[in-house]
Amino acid sequence: MALTAEAIMDTMVMHPEALSVTALPKVVAKDVNVYYGDKRALQDVSVEVPNRGVMSFIGPSGCGKSTFLRCINRMNDTIPSCRVTGKISIDNQDIYDKSLDVVQLRARVGMVFQKPNPFPKSIFENVAYGPRIHGLSHSKTDLEEMVHASLAKAGLWSEVKDRLAESGTGLSGGQQQRLCIARAIAVNPEVILMDEPCSALDPIATARIEELIDDLRKNYCIIIVTHSMQQAARVSQRTAFFHLGELVEEGVTSEIFTSPKEKRTQDYITGRFG
Amino acid sequence: MTDIAVSGAGPTHRVDMNSAEAQARVRARYRKEARFRAYGIGALTLTTVFVVVLIADILVRGLPAFWQHSLVLDVTVDPAAVSAGGKTDASTIRGADYYPLTQAALDTALPGITARSAQKQLARLLSTGAADGLRKRLVADPSLVGQTLKTPLTLSATADLYLKDRTPITTREMRGTATPSGTSGEVTVMTSANDFADTLVLIKQRLAIRAEKLRAEADRLELFAGEAVATRVKALRDEAAALQQRIDQPKVEETLDGKMPSFLVAINGGLVKISKIGDISITGDVLLPLRSTDEAKPGTWQLVTYETPESNRKVSDQEVAFLERFSALGKVERAFNWTFLTAGDSREPELAGIRGALVGTALTLIVTLALCLPIGVLAAIYLEEFAGQSRLTDLIEVNINNLAAVPSIVFGLLGLAVFLNFMGMPRSAPLVGGITLGLLVLPTIIIAARAALKAVPPSIKEAALGVGASHQQAIFHHVLPLAMPGIMTGTIIGMAHALGETAPLLMIGMIAFIVDIPHGFTDAATVLPVQIYLWSDLPEAAFKSKTAAAIIVLLMFLFVMNGMAIWLRKRFERRW
Numbered sequence: 001m002a003l004t005a006e007a008i009m010d011t012m013v014m015h016p017e018a019l020s021v022t023a024l025p026k027v028v029a030k031d032v033n034v035y036y037g038d039k040r041a042l043q044d045v046s047v048e049v050p051n052r053g054v055m056s057f058i059g060p061s062g063c064g065k066s067t068f069l070r071c072i073n074r075m076n077d078t079i080p081s082c083r084v085t086g087k088i089s090i091d092n093q094d095i096y097d098k099s100l101d102v103v104q105l106r107a108r109v110g111m112v113f114q115k116p117n118p119f120p121k122s123i124f125e126n127v128a129y130g131p132r133i134h135g136l137s138h139s140k141t142d143l144e145e146m147v148h149a150s151l152a153k154a155g156l157w158s159e160v161k162d163r164l165a166e167s168g169t170g171l172s173g174g175q176q177q178r179l180c181i182a183r184a185i186a187v188n189p190e191v192i193l194m195d196e197p198c199s200a201l202d203p204i205a206t207a208r209i210e211e212l213i214d215d216l217r218k219n220y221c222i223i224i225v226t227h228s229m230q231q232a233a234r235v236s237q238r239t240a241f242f243h244l245g246e247l248v249e250e251g252v253t254s255e256i257f258t259s260p261k262e263k264r265t266q267d268y269i270t271g272r273f274g
Numbered sequence: 275m276t277d278i279a280v281s282g283a284g285p286t287h288r289v290d291m292n293s294a295e296a297q298a299r300v301r302a303r304y305r306k307e308a309r310f311r312a313y314g315i316g317a318l319t320l321t322t323v324f325v326v327v328l329i330a331d332i333l334v335r336g337l338p339a340f341w342q343h344s345l346v347l348d349v350t351v352d353p354a355a356v357s358a359g360g361k362t363d364a365s366t367i368r369g370a371d372y373y374p375l376t377q378a379a380l381d382t383a384l385p386g387i388t389a390r391s392a393q394k395q396l397a398r399l400l401s402t403g404a405a406d407g408l409r410k411r412l413v414a415d416p417s418l419v420g421q422t423l424k425t426p427l428t429l430s431a432t433a434d435l436y437l438k439d440r441t442p443i444t445t446r447e448m449r450g451t452a453t454p455s456g457t458s459g460e461v462t463v464m465t466s467a468n469d470f471a472d473t474l475v476l477i478k479q480r481l482a483i484r485a486e487k488l489r490a491e492a493d494r495l496e497l498f499a500g501e502a503v504a505t506r507v508k509a510l511r512d513e514a515a516a517l518q519q520r521i522d523q524p525k526v527e528e529t530l531d532g533k534m535p536s537f538l539v540a541i542n543g544g545l546v547k548i549s550k551i552g553d554i555s556i557t558g559d560v561l562l563p564l565r566s567t568d569e570a571k572p573g574t575w576q577l578v579t580y581e582t583p584e585s586n587r588k589v590s591d592q593e594v595a596f597l598e599r600f601s602a603l604g605k606v607e608r609a610f611n612w613t614f615l616t617a618g619d620s621r622e623p624e625l626a627g628i629r630g631a632l633v634g635t636a637l638t639l640i641v642t643l644a645l646c647l648p649i650g651v652l653a654a655i656y657l658e659e660f661a662g663q664s665r666l667t668d669l670i671e672v673n674i675n676n677l678a679a680v681p682s683i684v685f686g687l688l689g690l691a692v693f694l695n696f697m698g699m700p701r702s703a704p705l706v707g708g709i710t711l712g713l714l715v716l717p718t719i720i721i722a723a724r725a726a727l728k729a730v731p732p733s734i735k736e737a738a739l740g741v742g743a744s745h746q747q748a749i750f751h752h753v754l755p756l757a758m759p760g761i762m763t764g765t766i767i768g769m770a771h772a773l774g775e776t777a778p779l780l781m782i783g784m785i786a787f788i789v790d791i792p793h794g795f796t797d798a799a800t801v802l803p804v805q806i807y808l809w810s811d812l813p814e815a816a817f818k819s820k821t822a823a824a825i826i827v828l829l830m831f832l833f834v835m836n837g838m839a840i841w842l843r844k845r846f847e848r849r850w
Binding site for chain 1: 662733751
């Protein structure tokens with residue numbers, strides 16, 4: 001059997017330890033500081049996110065993990081008082097460079113939010129919106145095919161195929177979140193950011209989303225912020241622990257949870273604070 | 275105290291539900307809540323009562339104005355009168371004088387009216403625009419010239435008002451045989467029985483009441499000093515004494531005046547208004563000519579009483595006699611007053627309509643909407659979504675909020691100074707009115723639109739930005755459609771505000787008396803509230819009900835607009 005790219009991929013997925021950071025870094029952050037007005041929310045965060053697979057950011061509330069996540073697609077730009085210094089690059093391209101168009105960046109870096117937020121439009125329109133504004137489809141059938149593929153990848157197709165014209169807000173919470181994921185992957189982003197995607201969902205819907213994340217990691221670079229350490233352990237290959245605006249420790253998930261180097265990490269994962 | 279509290283193991287403060295103090299507190303809370311509810315219900319009741327009384331009052335006053343009486347007469351269209359030189363083209367027919375035709379029709383319908391004053395009063399029953407309908411019919415179909423047409427002729431406002439609120443009329447059969455002395459002019463009617471004795475007693479009773487009133491008034495005035503008062507008291511006493519003299523002589527005949535109910539004798543197809551009444555004879559003027567001077571058998575002639583004294587009525591006995599006769603002949607027709615909805619303003623109440631004001635209102639509101647909606651919404655979007663936080667935007671925001679509270683007359687002065695005097699726009703035009711009202715409504719729309727934009731959850735915008743929509747795309751594709759029902763509601767309420775506005779329009783000359791219906795944005799026009807204001811100022815009684823009717827139309831306009839606002843909100847409301 002030939003050693004195809006897929007086979008290599010599978011190996012890496014089966015053995016997360018094999019994923020070396022230096023091998024395929026997708027997102028590279030160097031000395032990132034974020035200020036809200038005078039308040040410094042992030043202090044000199046440097047991290048590298050691999051090309052494929054799931055990286056999770058954990059840490060107590062207010063530690064800056066969501067803030068850092070929102071720096072990666074420059075969502076923080078919408079907050080007037082927010083200021084970012086340092087360097088974040090995706091595929092060696094500085095995303096805070098003046099010449100870079102933030103809208104195109106966001107097409108490459110999709111995002112799924114904490115609370116499911118489908119547009120109050122039909123299920124079809126929800127998924128079709130991204131491809132449409134980016135001019136990805138050239139015909140109606142093309143667009144329909146994209147919607148189908150995205151919904152199928154998000155594991156929602158069989159549930160909604162007969163009611164694509166119904167409002168996306170009429171779905172259950174878990175379905176809405178999967179619709180949001182389908183919407184994000186409809187424009188084929190390279191990176192998907194997920195900001196506590198399961199915190200508003202029940203355990204069954206959560207399990208469903210986790211399965212989906214596990215499927216998606218073969219093709220996407222996924223960064224997930226979560227409060228649930230079990231979830232981080234289940235879905236991610238690498239984990240970064242944030243505390244009080246600092247990146248305390250980053251490494252292979254199994255190592256972080258079994259033999260953390262830092263005391264603060266150990267205290268957090270054993271439930272001593274946070 | 276519980277054991278736990280004593281032992282110190284549990285919390286020391288705990289609500290003891292059984293203590294008198296706690297129960298008193300609960301009762302006090304219930305009392306407070308009940309009182310609050312009572313206040314609420316009271317306020318609501320009071321408002322409801324006010325609204326119901328207001329609307330009922332307007333309806334009672336205004337609804338009759340939607341009906342108009344007319345006389346349906348056979349009008350012979352004399353070719354000589356309407357088509358000079360044999361021409362029957364539209365302009366000749368339109369320009370013809372129809373007065374002789376309607377007069378001829380009246381004479382035919384009610385022959386034998388010869389006295390000049392009676393003829394004049396008969397002619398005055400018809401509106402000056404009585405033949406307008408006939409004129410239109412003839413212009414549309416000139417072949418009707420020369421024929422006799424059954425035509426409704428509009429009655430004058432006074433006649434119309436009388437028919438809407440008639441004086442009570444009683445009729446009593448007489449027992450004697452009556453002989454009239456003539457068929458027209460002043461006549462005497464003698465009867466073989468003392469038919470008029472009862473009436474005479476009745477009149478004397480009325481005189482007694484009047485004398486009593488005069489004496490009471492004199493007694494009251496006597497309490498005051500002064501020469502003028504003394505003179506007046508003397509006059510009152512003399513008048514009372516004179517009346518008393520008449521009352522004391524029961525058999526002497528009485529002269530009737532306008533302060534008494536009117537007594538008439540209906541005999542031989544005619545009507546005689548009694549001026550002197552004795553036991554067995556009366557003297558009076560013929561209002562409607564008698565057929566003959568033949569004897570009238572018992573039971574074939576009647577005494578008719580118009581209960582309201584003539585001096586308390588707008589119509590004379592002669593006019594009442596005419597109208598009652600026409601009514602009895604079945605010539606009076608009551609129909610929906612289309613003139614009110616299709617005509618422009620007029621000095622004659624029966625010809626006045628609100629179409630001019632309605633069209634003026636519509637044109638003005640179109641200008642206002644066309645100006646306010648785009649400017650207001652774009653300003654709101656810019657301020658809410660794009661403008662940064664700076665001293666300048668703060669200043670603008672404060673000023674917009676202040677503008678919404680500026681008295682409307684100030685906008686009128688601004689319109690006068692800027693649009694009329696400086697820019698030289700036409701006076702009284704819907705264009706200027708619309709722009710002025712636009713200034714008035716703009717802050718309302720901006721505030722409403724900003725509130726509506728702010729009410730859209732930020733997660734929607736984030737979602738759009740998250741899939742790579744630009745800021746502008748996110749707003750125009752997602753936020754604005756969701757805010758649209760709120761913006762529409764705010765806009766319609768703003769427009770309703772503009773619809774009811776009078777003061778700024780007075781300043782720019784939209785208060786002129788305008789008969790023509792405006793056809794464009796620069797024609798002279800007026801609007802509904804100004805029309806109402808103008809009519810409410812006129813002395814004619816008929817305009818009182820026209821005013822109320824115009825208010826009804828204005829309220830309907832408002833209800834429709836508010837209904838539309840509610841419908842839009844329900845129709846396009848989205849949940850997320």
